[in-house]
Amino acid sequence: MNRTTSFRTIAIAGLVASVAVPAVAADTITVASWGGTYQEAQAKAFFKPTADALGITIKEDTTNGLDDVRLQVTGNAVKWDITELGADECARGSKEGLFEKLDYGVIDKSGINPKLVHDDWVGISYTSVVLIYRTDVFGDKGPKTWADFWNVEKFPGRRALSGSQATETLSVAALASGLPIDKVYPVDIDGALKSVDKIRGHVDAWWTSGAQAMQLVKDGEVDMASIWNGRAGTLKKEGAPVSFSFDQGVLTADCMVIPKGAKNKEAAMKALAMFVSPQLQANLPLYVDNGPVNEKAFETGKIPPERIKDINSAPENVKKQVLQDAEFWRDNLVEATEKFSNLIQQ
Amino acid sequence: MSVQSALLNEAAGPAGQHLNAQVLRADARREQLRLMVLLAPSLFLVCAIIIVPIGWLFWLSLFDESGALSAANYARFFEQASYIRTFVTTFKVAFIVTGACVLLGYPLAYMLSQLPRRAASICLIFVILPFWTSVLVRTYAWLVILQRKGLINSWLIDLGVISQPLSLANNFSGVVIGMTHILLPFLVLPLYASMKTIDTDCLRAGMNLGAGPAATFRQIFFPLSLPGLASGVVIVFVLCLGFFVTPALMGGGKVVMWAMRMEQTTSLYSNWGAGAALGVVLLVVTLALLGLFQWLLGARATGVWSSR
Numbered sequence: 001m002n003r004t005t006s007f008r009t010i011a012i013a014g015l016v017a018s019v020a021v022p023a024v025a026a027d028t029i030t031v032a033s034w035g036g037t038y039q040e041a042q043a044k045a046f047f048k049p050t051a052d053a054l055g056i057t058i059k060e061d062t063t064n065g066l067d068d069v070r071l072q073v074t075g076n077a078v079k080w081d082i083t084e085l086g087a088d089e090c091a092r093g094s095k096e097g098l099f100e101k102l103d104y105g106v107i108d109k110s111g112i113n114p115k116l117v118h119d120d121w122v123g124i125s126y127t128s129v130v131l132i133y134r135t136d137v138f139g140d141k142g143p144k145t146w147a148d149f150w151n152v153e154k155f156p157g158r159r160a161l162s163g164s165q166a167t168e169t170l171s172v173a174a175l176a177s178g179l180p181i182d183k184v185y186p187v188d189i190d191g192a193l194k195s196v197d198k199i200r201g202h203v204d205a206w207w208t209s210g211a212q213a214m215q216l217v218k219d220g221e222v223d224m225a226s227i228w229n230g231r232a233g234t235l236k237k238e239g240a241p242v243s244f245s246f247d248q249g250v251l252t253a254d255c256m257v258i259p260k261g262a263k264n265k266e267a268a269m270k271a272l273a274m275f276v277s278p279q280l281q282a283n284l285p286l287y288v289d290n291g292p293v294n295e296k297a298f299e300t301g302k303i304p305p306e307r308i309k310d311i312n313s314a315p316e317n318v319k320k321q322v323l324q325d326a327e328f329w330r331d332n333l334v335e336a337t338e339k340f341s342n343l344i345q346q
Numbered sequence: 347m348s349v350q351s352a353l354l355n356e357a358a359g360p361a362g363q364h365l366n367a368q369v370l371r372a373d374a375r376r377e378q379l380r381l382m383v384l385l386a387p388s389l390f391l392v393c394a395i396i397i398v399p400i401g402w403l404f405w406l407s408l409f410d411e412s413g414a415l416s417a418a419n420y421a422r423f424f425e426q427a428s429y430i431r432t433f434v435t436t437f438k439v440a441f442i443v444t445g446a447c448v449l450l451g452y453p454l455a456y457m458l459s460q461l462p463r464r465a466a467s468i469c470l471i472f473v474i475l476p477f478w479t480s481v482l483v484r485t486y487a488w489l490v491i492l493q494r495k496g497l498i499n500s501w502l503i504d505l506g507v508i509s510q511p512l513s514l515a516n517n518f519s520g521v522v523i524g525m526t527h528i529l530l531p532f533l534v535l536p537l538y539a540s541m542k543t544i545d546t547d548c549l550r551a552g553m554n555l556g557a558g559p560a561a562t563f564r565q566i567f568f569p570l571s572l573p574g575l576a577s578g579v580v581i582v583f584v585l586c587l588g589f590f591v592t593p594a595l596m597g598g599g600k601v602v603m604w605a606m607r608m609e610q611t612t613s614l615y616s617n618w619g620a621g622a623a624l625g626v627v628l629l630v631v632t633l634a635l636l637g638l639f640q641w642l643l644g645a646r647a648t649g650v651w652s653s654r
Contacts, residue, residue: 067613096616158494163599164610205516206599220495221516337614342428345602 027056027267029081035062038230038288045283050274056267066093069259073098078261081268082275088167090121090255091330100258100265107273111296115323116253122276123293124256125284128249128312128321129168132217132232133224136241143224145248146176150195152202157223159199160216163206166340167329169196171250171322172226181248185325189336193343200344217242229312230289246312249321253293285311400629407622411615419623429607433627436604439521439593440586446526447582451533452575458534459541470538477531485592488524489515492596516598524592529585533578540574541567576643580636587632604628 031047033039043060051058061080063069066089072078085093093099099120109117116123131149133142137157143149149159149172162169173195174184204222207213214231216222218240227235232244256275258268274280281292282302291313297303298314308314312321329336410416423429454473458466476484491497492514499511514520544567552562590605597603604624612621 065613066616070616092616160598204513204598208594208599212595215489216516219490219493221493334614337610338426338428341602341610342426344599345428345431 027054027264028059029056029264029267029271030059030061030079031271032061032063032068032080032083034084038290041284041287041290044287046275046280049280049283050271053274054267054270056271058271065089066098069093069098069257070096073260076261078259078263080259081262081264082256082258082272084124084254084256085121087116087121087123087253087255087324087326088329088333090118090257091326092333093257094118094120095330098257098260100260100262102258102272103269106269107276109276111278111294112276113253113293113295113323115325116255116293121255121257122272123253124275125254125293126291126313127252127254128229128246128291129162129165129172129226129252130229130232130244130246130249131224132227132235132242132244134217134220134241135243136220137223140243142243144245146172147178149224149226150176150199152199155224158204158221159202160205160207160213160222160225161199161203162208162213162226163341163344164208166337167324167333168226168250168252170336170340171324172248173199175248175250175322181320181322184322186328187332187336189332189339193339196340196343200346203344206344233289233310246317247320249312249317251312251318251321251323253324253326254290255326291317403622404626406619407626409617409619411617419617419619420627422620422623423627428602429624432602432604432607433631435601436587436628439518439525439589439601439603440583442522443525443529443586444579444583446522447530447533448575448579450526451530451537451578454530455534455537455541455574456571458538459544473531473534476527477535481528481591482595484528485524485595488520488527489595492520492523515596516600518597518601520596520598521593521601524596525586525589528592529582532581532585533575536578536581537571537574540577541571544570572643576639580639584632584636587628 033042039060039062047058047060050056063080063083063085066085069080069083069085070093072080090099101120102118102122104117107122109122112123131143131146135142138155143151143155148155161172170187170189170192171184173192174187175181176199177191177195205212205216207216207225210228210231213225213227214235217225217227218235218238227244229244229246229249232242235242236244256272258265258272262268276294278292278294278296278300279302281294281297282300284290284292284297285303285307289310289312291311292298293313295313295315295318298308298311303311309316311317407419408415408417410418423433458469458473461469489496493499493516494511494513496515498514499508502508503511514523548566548570549562552566553559557565588605589603590609593601593603594606608621608624611624612618614620
């Protein structure tokens with residue numbers, strides 16, 4: 001980080017601090033995220049600058065998701081002050097009352113999609129589900145849309161879709177049935193299932209993890225797949241013969257929450273305010289392919305212009321994609337997932 | 347003590363019979379108590395790490411998300427066809443893998459038991475080395491071997507045996523191949539141990555009485571190896587039922603086994619009970635099957651002996 005940016009960070013920290021009581025130097029908070037390269041990137045982009053600016057210590061932990069938070073909150077053993085979750089998990093946890101209310105006097109929500117700003121949770125980053133195909137099989141004339149992916153005559157080849165993320169595959173299936181991107185939500189679940197039914201006989205693998213999706217494409221076990229953009233980017237960087245774009249991608253947000261009963265709520269609120277600030281958000285794409293949730297990050301000048309077009313949440317890329325509706329899935333996830341598993345396991 | 351009481355008995359004559367029995371009984375009780383004290387630590391351990399958690403699991407399975415007593419977790423099996431399918435798949439895989447392990451493992455264990463000591467221990471290393479390797483590593487290795495552009499397919503295509511790659515991974519056959527390899531040592535090791543203890547004099551006696559090698563094997567060796575085979579089969583079968591890693595990686599999402607379903611269900615419903623109910627069902631069905639198995643095998647073993 002150069003001198004001017006660290007100066008800016010401090011200036012923002014000062015702003016934040018002036019709103020609330022300044023953090024005590026000895027404060028320590030624990031932040032849990034998904035681990036791996038993503039969390040390493042977050043540590044560099046968010047945690048370290050925040051710890052420096054607020055004069056606190058940020059300890060890291062890893063989470064498996066909502067179950068962990070529920071266990072801690074209901075068991076009165078809250079270890080974490082902030083934890084990351086998928087947006088639909090945040091919506092579910094919010095309904096169950098597992099999180100502390102956020103103070104938007106401390107956290108500046110401008111620049112964040114209002115769908116990701118809630119009483120007790122806020123977006124933190126974006127992942128996209130994209131269509132990837134192997135260029136050694138299709139050249140550059142591979143399937144570009146989900147309708148192409150569903151077209152087994154025009155694009156013969158082996159296919160993989162996500163079997164574990166029903167929300168993603170159903171969104172993709174809705175797009176394949178010809179819906180424009182602004183009409184996908186609220187998802188017509190039965191319609192989307194019908195669309196899945198059409199393709200399922202041609203799906204050679206239903207992946208259950210990002211690593212598996214990557215391995216299937218990398219080893220040529222399949223010729224086309226749905227995949228998370230971070231994994232797709234890694235494949236491309238490794239030199240695999242693949243192509244993907246953000247056209248008809250499905251944007252999925254991650255969010256952060258303060259679990260109910262967190263021990264250092266105030267420091268956590270200030271840290272969270274820092275994490276979603278444009279300055280720190282702009283750091284994230286410098287280390288990882290997950291896009292910033294705060295669109296003002298693109299105005300900071302920190303992200304090189306040639307990098308912006310490769311970021312899934314860059315304004316021109318957002319226009320091409322569908323944003324998953326966390327609250328829709330909060331209410332429909334269980335039913336949709338059961339029906340989806342029923343269908344693909346036939 | 348018992349010698350004393352016997353003496354006492356002799357001295358007292360018929361009148362002392364009653365007294366003698368009492369002393370003997372007290373003696374047996376003391377002996378039992380002493381054994382119980384010796385057993386106590388392991389009984390406690392079994393109780394703490396097996397009985398209590400299973401009881402708790404059963405208890406949890408009776409509650410729905412809101413914590414109210416309900417049968418919803420069990421009703422789900424009948425409402426959603428995929429649960430029954432998963433259950434059937436699980437047992438199908440378990441039976442096929444156990445069968446494959448027996449077919450491959452019995453001749454292997456037999457050969458090992460007949461080899462000279464040194465050669466047998468060298469061959470055993472080839473059974474044990476993979477056994478010590480992580481399941482995850484072995485599963486990925488099979489993926490490398492079996493997938494479309496894997497070793498087997500590229501060799502067969504290069505040799506001109508096939509023109510289109512075979513689908514070996516990401517389906518049922520991949521799961522069976524991977525699991526058979528991983529579980530084979532669990533059958534071979536107990537079987538080998540029991541074959542080694544078979545008294546060769548019994549075989550010689552059979553030959554001496556005019557039985558040929560085939561008859562000796564069928565009538566003497568095979569029945570004597572059955573207890574070892576049974577324990578191997580039970581271990582493999584039960585391990586199959588709870589397998590997670592290999593079907594998850596090799597099944598391509600199309601072969602969903604019970605343990606995978608448990609994981610899915612636990613994370614889908616905000617409720618431990620949902621997963622617990624699956625565990626209870628598997629446990630009950632497995633115990634019932636094992637009971638049946640023991641009964642069948644018991645009947646068979648006695649049948650063999652009575653026909654002799």
